[in-house]
Amino acid sequence: EAAVTQSPRSKVAVTGGKVTLSCHQTNNHDYMYWYRQDTGHGLRLIHYSYVADSTEKGDIPDGYKASRPSQENFSLILELASLSQTAVYFCASSDTAYSYEQYFGPGTRLTVL
């Protein structure tokens, strides 16, 4: 079965520190996404990528960078973590254009103190 894994599953960071969240997929999918989940907001798209070495801004990219070094791996980088970035972060992948189904990882709970 196709799989999306995330690491770490949980992290506590200090304000102003750098945080890197990692995602790995074995689906052989072209598209990968990073979302954040907050109560009352559902899932909001931060960055996405449709090919290695290229990333695109989603709906809420401010304060986040993304990196797609290979088809399988997609990272989310918080250069200067802030309290407002405390949330659960989900990675997802989907197949080629127009299939739309997205398959999600288990999530990373990030707490910024």
Place this chain on the structure above:
Amino acid sequence: GEQVEQRPPHLSVREGDSAVIICTYTDPNSYYFFWYKQEPGAGLQLLMKVFSSTEINEGQGFTVLLNKKDKQLSLNLTAAHPGDSAVYFCAAETNSAGNKLTFGIGTRVLVRP
């Protein structure tokens, strides 16, 4: 762009009763719609993908109705059981580059014995 309103945010039902979640979307050009289930501490699991017009799809213990005329998507949990307790999200494709989805805010369902 596409906007998705989901209601209710919380739903508590007795075991054996039905539960209905409704999503209203804004973009008449959206063609694909999805229901996801999120169990505690887990990622989002795809329940069903729906397309076409005024379609009823039946899954294991639930029915999905898409009414494109009214731009509404509904999920009916029939004869709910405790294993149905979870957060449910609807999503609509945004008809834009990137295979992007717009999610509702989620409905937390509690099935009481």
